[in-house]
Amino acid sequence: MSDIDIRKVLQEELNNIAPEVDMASVDPAADLREVIDIDSMDFLNFISAVHHRLGIDIPEIDYPKLVTLDGAIAYIGAKLGSSTT
Amino acid sequence: MQQATTQSGIIDTSYREAVREAIRDAIKRDERVFLMGEDIGRYGGCYAVTKGLLAELGPERIRDTPLSESGFTGAGIGAAMAGMRPIVELMTVNFSLLALDQILNTAATVRHMSGNQCGVPLVIRMATGAGRQLAAQHSHSLEGWYAHIPGLKVLTPATLEDARGMLWTALEDPDPVLIFENVMLYNMTGKLATDAGPVGIDKAAVRRTGRDISLITYGGSLWKTIEAATALAAQGIEAEVIDLRSLRPLDDATIMTSVTKTRRAVIVDEGWRSGSLAAEVGMRIVEQAFWALDAPIGRVCSEEVPIPYPSHLESAAIPQTPKIVAAVKAALGRP
Amino acid sequence: MVEFRMPSLGSDMEAGTLVEWLVKPGDLVKRGDIVAVIETQKGAIEIETFQPGQIEQILVNPHSKVPVGTPLALIRAEREAKPGAPGAAPPPTAPTPPAAPVPPSPARAPVAPPSPRVLGAAVRARVSPAARRLAEERGIDLSMVTGSGPAGAITYADVERRLGEAVAPPERKRPLWLDLDAMRTAIAAAMERSKREIPHYYLEHQVDVTACEQWLTQKNAMLPPDNRVLIGALAIKAAALAARRFPAFNGFYRDNKFEPAQAVHIGVAIAIRGGGLAAPALHDADQLSLDELMSQMRDLVQRTRAGRIRSSEISDPTLTVSSLGTRGVEALYGIIYPPQVAIIGFGKTVARPWVIDGAIGPRSVITVTLSADHRVSDGHAGALFLAEIGKLLQEPSKL
Numbered sequence: 001m002s003d004i005d006i007r008k009v010l011q012e013e014l015n016n017i018a019p020e021v022d023m024a025s026v027d028p029a030a031d032l033r034e035v036i037d038i039d040s041m042d043f044l045n046f047i048s049a050v051h052h053r054l055g056i057d058i059p060e061i062d063y064p065k066l067v068t069l070d071g072a073i074a075y076i077g078a079k080l081g082s083s084t085t
Numbered sequence: 086m087q088q089a090t091t092q093s094g095i096i097d098t099s100y101r102e103a104v105r106e107a108i109r110d111a112i113k114r115d116e117r118v119f120l121m122g123e124d125i126g127r128y129g130g131c132y133a134v135t136k137g138l139l140a141e142l143g144p145e146r147i148r149d150t151p152l153s154e155s156g157f158t159g160a161g162i163g164a165a166m167a168g169m170r171p172i173v174e175l176m177t178v179n180f181s182l183l184a185l186d187q188i189l190n191t192a193a194t195v196r197h198m199s200g201n202q203c204g205v206p207l208v209i210r211m212a213t214g215a216g217r218q219l220a221a222q223h224s225h226s227l228e229g230w231y232a233h234i235p236g237l238k239v240l241t242p243a244t245l246e247d248a249r250g251m252l253w254t255a256l257e258d259p260d261p262v263l264i265f266e267n268v269m270l271y272n273m274t275g276k277l278a279t280d281a282g283p284v285g286i287d288k289a290a291v292r293r294t295g296r297d298i299s300l301i302t303y304g305g306s307l308w309k310t311i312e313a314a315t316a317l318a319a320q321g322i323e324a325e326v327i328d329l330r331s332l333r334p335l336d337d338a339t340i341m342t343s344v345t346k347t348r349r350a351v352i353v354d355e356g357w358r359s360g361s362l363a364a365e366v367g368m369r370i371v372e373q374a375f376w377a378l379d380a381p382i383g384r385v386c387s388e389e390v391p392i393p394y395p396s397h398l399e400s401a402a403i404p405q406t407p408k409i410v411a412a413v414k415a416a417l418g419r420p
Numbered sequence: 421m422v423e424f425r426m427p428s429l430g431s432d433m434e435a436g437t438l439v440e441w442l443v444k445p446g447d448l449v450k451r452g453d454i455v456a457v458i459e460t461q462k463g464a465i466e467i468e469t470f471q472p473g474q475i476e477q478i479l480v481n482p483h484s485k486v487p488v489g490t491p492l493a494l495i496r497a498e499r500e501a502k503p504g505a506p507g508a509a510p511p512p513t514a515p516t517p518p519a520a521p522v523p524p525s526p527a528r529a530p531v532a533p534p535s536p537r538v539l540g541a542a543v544r545a546r547v548s549p550a551a552r553r554l555a556e557e558r559g560i561d562l563s564m565v566t567g568s569g570p571a572g573a574i575t576y577a578d579v580e581r582r583l584g585e586a587v588a589p590p591e592r593k594r595p596l597w598l599d600l601d602a603m604r605t606a607i608a609a610a611m612e613r614s615k616r617e618i619p620h621y622y623l624e625h626q627v628d629v630t631a632c633e634q635w636l637t638q639k640n641a642m643l644p645p646d647n648r649v650l651i652g653a654l655a656i657k658a659a660a661l662a663a664r665r666f667p668a669f670n671g672f673y674r675d676n677k678f679e680p681a682q683a684v685h686i687g688v689a690i691a692i693r694g695g696g697l698a699a700p701a702l703h704d705a706d707q708l709s710l711d712e713l714m715s716q717m718r719d720l721v722q723r724t725r726a727g728r729i730r731s732s733e734i735s736d737p738t739l740t741v742s743s744l745g746t747r748g749v750e751a752l753y754g755i756i757y758p759p760q761v762a763i764i765g766f767g768k769t770v771a772r773p774w775v776i777d778g779a780i781g782p783r784s785v786i787t788v789t790l791s792a793d794h795r796v797s798d799g800h801a802g803a804l805f806l807a808e809i810g811k812l813l814q815e816p817s818k819l
Contacts, residue, residue, distance in 0.1 A: 018693060033747055039691070040650050040745035041721050048645040060640045060648065348550045348576055379548040379575045418570035 001054075001080050006073050013049040017042045028069040056080060094279045101271040103248040103281075104134050104210075108172065110282075111253050112146050115170055118256060121148040121157055122174030131176050132212060132271050158184035158209065162192050162261075165207040170256050175211040177219075178227045178265065192261040193236030207261045208252065214267040214305045214355055215403050221391035224399070226355040228265040228304070229362035232332035238262040239332040240286055243270065243307040245277045247330060250284030262286075267305030267355075289336035291343065295323035298413055299343040301366055302353035303329040306404050310353050313409035324413060332362055340366065341374045348379035351412045353404050358386035383412040422471045423491035426480075429460050429734045430606060436460045437485040438492060440572055442545065447475045449495065454730065456492065461606035463599065463698075467731040473497040482572075546573035554579045563728050603696045614758050618673075619794040622753050623802045627810040628774060629654075630783045635816040652743040653714040655766045655786075657819045658812040659741050660684045660705035666805040668797040669762040669790075670739045678761065678796045687737025687757065688717060690724045698724050699740045699757060700733035710819055744768045751787040761793040764809070 011023040018036045026035055033043060047058050047066070056079045058066065066072040098106075111118045120135065126149040129136030139147040150157040154175055161173040175181045181188065188209065196204040215224035232239045240255060240262060242248045248266070255262035292307065293314050302310045307328050314324040325343050329335065344350050350370055354363035367382045385404045393399050414420070426436050437459040449455060454466045455475075476494040480486055547555070547562055551574045555562050558579070565582045567574035614620075632654050640648040663670040663684050671680040684706040687699035702708075702716055723729060742754050743766040750770055754763035767787040774783035788809055792802050812819060 020693065037693070039747060040652065041718065044645060044648060044650060045718075045722075051645045058645065060637065348548075376549050376553045379550045379577075380570055380573070415570060418568065418573070418575075 001077075003073050003077055006054075006076050006080075007069070009053055010050070010069060010072055010076075013046055013053070014038075016049065017046060026069060028073075030069075031067050032069065032072075033067060050076070054080065095276050096279055097274060098245060098277045099271070099275075100245060100248045100266075100273045101132065101134050103245045103277060104252070104266060104271075105136070105138065107249050107252040108135065109138060109142070111170075111172070111256055112142055114253070115256070117168065117170040118172065119146045119148060119169065120172045120174060121150050121161065123150055123152055123154075123176055125149060125174055130174070132266075132268065134266075134271070135174075154180055154183035155187055158187040159191065161207050161209070162187060162195070162205050165205045165261075166195065166203050171207055172252070172256070173207065173209045175209060177223050177268075178211050178213040179222050179225055181209070181211050181227075188231070188237070188261070188263075189234055193234050196260060197236065204259045205261045206256070206259050208255045208264060209261065210252075210264045210266060212268045213265045214269060215387075215392040215399055216269040216305070218394060218396055218399060219268075220394040224268075224392035226304075226387065228263075228332055229354065229356040229360075229365075231263050232335075232362055232365070234333075236260065237333060238286070240264045241304040241330060241332060242266065243304050243328055243330070245273070245275050246281055247284060249277060249281045251286055251330075253283040254286045257283075258286075265304060269305045273308075286331055287334070287336065289330055289339040290328045291325060291339065292328045293324070293326040295325035295347065297323045297347055298349040298351060298416060299325045299327060299340070299347045300351050300353060300409065300413070301327045301329065301340060301343075303332060304355065306353045306355050309404060309406045310409055313406045313413065316406065316410055317413055320419075322413060322417065322419070329366075335366065335369065337369055337373060340370065344370055344374045345377040348377050349382075349416045350378075351383035351385060351409065351416055353385045353409055355387055355403050357389050358384060359389065361386055380416045380418070383416045385409050385412050421476060422473065422495045422497055424455065424469055424471065424493040424495050426458070426486050426488050426490045426492055427467060427731055427735070428488045429458075429465055429731060430610065433460055433488055433606075435485050435487045436465075438480050438482055439464055440482055441478060441493075442466075443475050443493075444571065445475050445477055449473065449475060452732075458731070459599075461599070461602040463603060463727045463729065465729050465731050465734055469495065471495045471497060546571055548573055548575050550576040551579045554583075558583055561726065563723070563726055600692070600694050600696045603692070603698070607697055610757060611755050614755050618756050618758060618761075620756060620791050621794050621799055621802065622789060622791050623799060623806055624751055624753075624787055624789045625803075625806040625810055626772075627786050627788050627813055628783045629769060629786050629813055631814055632816045633769070633784050647711070647715075649710060649714045650745065651769065652745050652766070653710060653717055654813065654816055654819055655743045655788075656686050656688065656702065656705055656717065656741050657708070657710055657713055658809045659739070659764050660686050661812055661819070662805055662808040663739050664706045665808060666801065668801055669792060669805055671761060671796075672738070672759040673761050673793055673796055674759050681738035683738065685736045685738045687740035687760070688720060689740060689742035689754075690721050692725055698729065699737060699742075700724055700729045701736040701738075703732070703736065739764070742766070751789055753789050754791045756791055756793060761796045763791045765789040765791070 014036060015023055017038055021036045032038065051058055054076060056076060065075045108120055124131055125135045126139040126147050135147065158173055161171040164171045175184065192205045192207055213226050213228055228239055228241060231237055238258060240251050242251045251264060255264060293311060300310045300314060310326050314326050317324050325347055327339060327343055352363040352366050354361050356362055363384045363386050367384065370382055385408050388402045390402055392402055438456060439459045440457040443449060443455045449469050450472045451470055452468050455469045456467045458465050458467050473495045476496045478493050480492045546567060548569060554576055560579055560582050562574060565574050565578050568578050569575040632651055636649060636651060667680040670684055671678060683704055685701040685703050686705040688702050689697065689699045691697055700720055702720060705713060737760065740757050740760060740763040742752060742763065744752065746768055748768045750767040752765040752767060754765050756763050769784050769786050771782055772785040773780050788806055790802050790806050
């Protein structure tokens with residue numbers, strides 16, 4: 001799965017939570033919780049959705065790595081990469 | 086030109102004449118074929134189907150029988166087992182019950198009972214259905230009962246082509262075939278190709294295409310159903326009409342293809358609702374196409390009464406166009 | 421015969437629009453079954469019946485707007501309940517403050533053996549098999565789809581339409597039944613009334629939640645995301661348990677007197693994107709295990725944001741909790757939702773230097789606030805109530 005595909009999945013799932021946000025215009029280095037205004041329940045739902053969709057385990061301790069779009073893509077890319085070897 | 090040839094080869098005819106032509110053709114084609122039944126010779130048949138055939142084909146081939154359905158149906162079975170290709174005519178499906186033992190216990194079972202040593206290549210024709218004010222002992226539609234019986238094939242020609250073409254194909258079948266002719270169709274007229282001949286009997290036919298709902302019917306109800314589909318089209322509802330043609334075996338593939346497309350179905354069957362052929366078709370849809378359904382399956386069947394004699398009550402007892410239209414609208418949730 | 425009436429779902433509700441019937445004449449219903457959907461300023465509310473029996477007659481057709489108290493349907497009570505039997509009556513007819521629906525008087529209503537034809541506990545919206553499969557394949561939430569088929573069933577075409585909307589411009593993705601303008605009007609009315617009528621007093625208390633955080637970290641580490649618990653769930657459970665011990669904060673102020681509530685139904689303040697707010701009830705929050713509470717809260721938040729709240733969830737809350745979680749500010753001072761008598765606020769978790777056993781160390785701290793009705797309780801009781809919440813949060817494993 002390429003970074004572009006991962007980005008697409010993440011943007012879709014975030015849009016499910018925040019439908020009015022134009023994900024293309026979101027700064028990929030910004031804290032998602034701030035820029036698209038999601039609370040802890042939204043964030044948990046986001047993690048759940050990514051877990052179900054991509055089949056990767058995201059422990060709570062790793063949450064800080066996923067608070068930006070770039071961070072989340074890097075984290076998931078690494079997870080997916082290591083699981084296929 | 087091709088078209089000119091085709092044009093010149095079309096005649097105006099009736100359902101009755103098409104059946105008669107089918108009998109005449111079969112008898113001329115195959116020396117093993119003969120027709121027997123009550124009043125079919127000198128009288129010309131109670132629905133005048135065989136009028137003139139005795140004079141033309143002779144008493145060996147057109148045989149009047151005593152009033153004993155069980156006796157002459159049994160004789161037909163014996164003749165078939167012995168190598169003939171008999172056509173037995175029973176006046177109506179109600180009277181066929183006198184021969185039910187022969188049909189069910191003998192014709193349908195001999196191949197099985199004999200360990201496949203012999204079969205019964207017999208064709209039984211009979212009239213069915215209401216509409217002629219013949220009251221409760223001559224007007225029922227019991228073809229669905231016969232469709233229950235393994236070992237039989239059950240055909241319901243509804244068009245001129247099928248009236249003309251199903252008999253020969255049935256005679257070629259190595260096992261017993263029952264042909265039900267709806268009494269209201271005999272006077273139906275239309276165009277038929279002069280070279281019309283045998284037709285297949287194993288497929289249902291889509292008589293009208295549509296995207297919104299599948300109307301599944303056969304025999305005399307076909308034309309009421311097509312009329313309903315035409316009325317519905319004027320209101321923006323496109324109904325697909327399926328003529329089953331064969332009630333046993335049923336052509337599941339054609340039914341499911343249609344229902345999967347339209348996602349809704351109403352079955353129109355002149356039999357009584359309880360334990361009807363409509364019930365069988367509906368259940369098969371549920372078994373095979375449940376996930377394609379968008380609405381409960383509807384049924385338009387006869388009221389559960391003996392068919393009454395008075396014309397207005399007889400008419401009210403059986404499926405009619407307005408009832409079909411109403412059932413379709415209910416399935417679509419339309420007012 | 422009992423009249424099922426347009427309920428009052430808020431102190432300022434005068435009329436509601438019947439959107440959809442989920443039952444038809446002849447259907448058997450039992451207490452708690454959802455029988456209709458009603459459009460109010462708070463959005464579409466699923467209305468439950470408190471009268472078991474058989475639907476005798478539908479009196480009001482969909483899309484009609486009728487005043488609160490208007491009979492919507494007749495329900496034939498089980499056995500031979502007298503017409504208009506006391507206790508069987510639906511919520512009050514006048515636009516009075518929302519009543520927790522009155523249960524049928526136990527003395528009057530002999531419990532009939534359950535009929536085999538009783539509708540399932542959750543009366544589901546009718547969805548055709550084709551629609552259900554398409555929705556499943558394409559990940560469409562059926563609660564967001566409006567049915568157009570027979571008896572309001574959701575059909576294949578309805579799901580297709582919804583699919584079309586899902587790829588349409590985002591502003592159209594808002595649930596059809598969530599009218600934020602109407603919701604804002606309702607909030608305005610309720611808050612205005614609260615500040616006009618209720619003499620609030622405010623207390624705050626800083627609570628060390630390090631134990632909660634550590635306990636949750638340990639618990640969640642072993643769980644998939646679907647089963648993880650948020651600190652907000654601990655906060656609600658602690659508040660509910662404390663409310664059980666301090667009944668002066670759990671109930672309603674009506675007709676110049678306080679009516680303590682028997683059960684603890686916590687109103688969970690839920691922000692809705694675009695500027696809405698609702699606080700539907702998490703029923704019997706004090707009785708739920710933490711896992712149950714979390715899963716019900718998740719469901720409640722999701723349904724509220726999708727515009728599918730049930731009538732009992734609107735009218736039942738006995739005490740409201742607003743919890744900010746990990747974001748926002750350190751403290752919030754809520755306005756009581758009338759006729760309730762208190763609201764508890766949990767600010768975000770912050771790291772603070774803290775004195776433990778004479779030494780300073782870093783701890784996670786939440787500021788818990790209480791806004792309470794001075795007609796019902798005093799600051800002293802409020803302080804004890806807040807302190808109790810703080811104590812309960814020191815031993816999360818016991819929550």
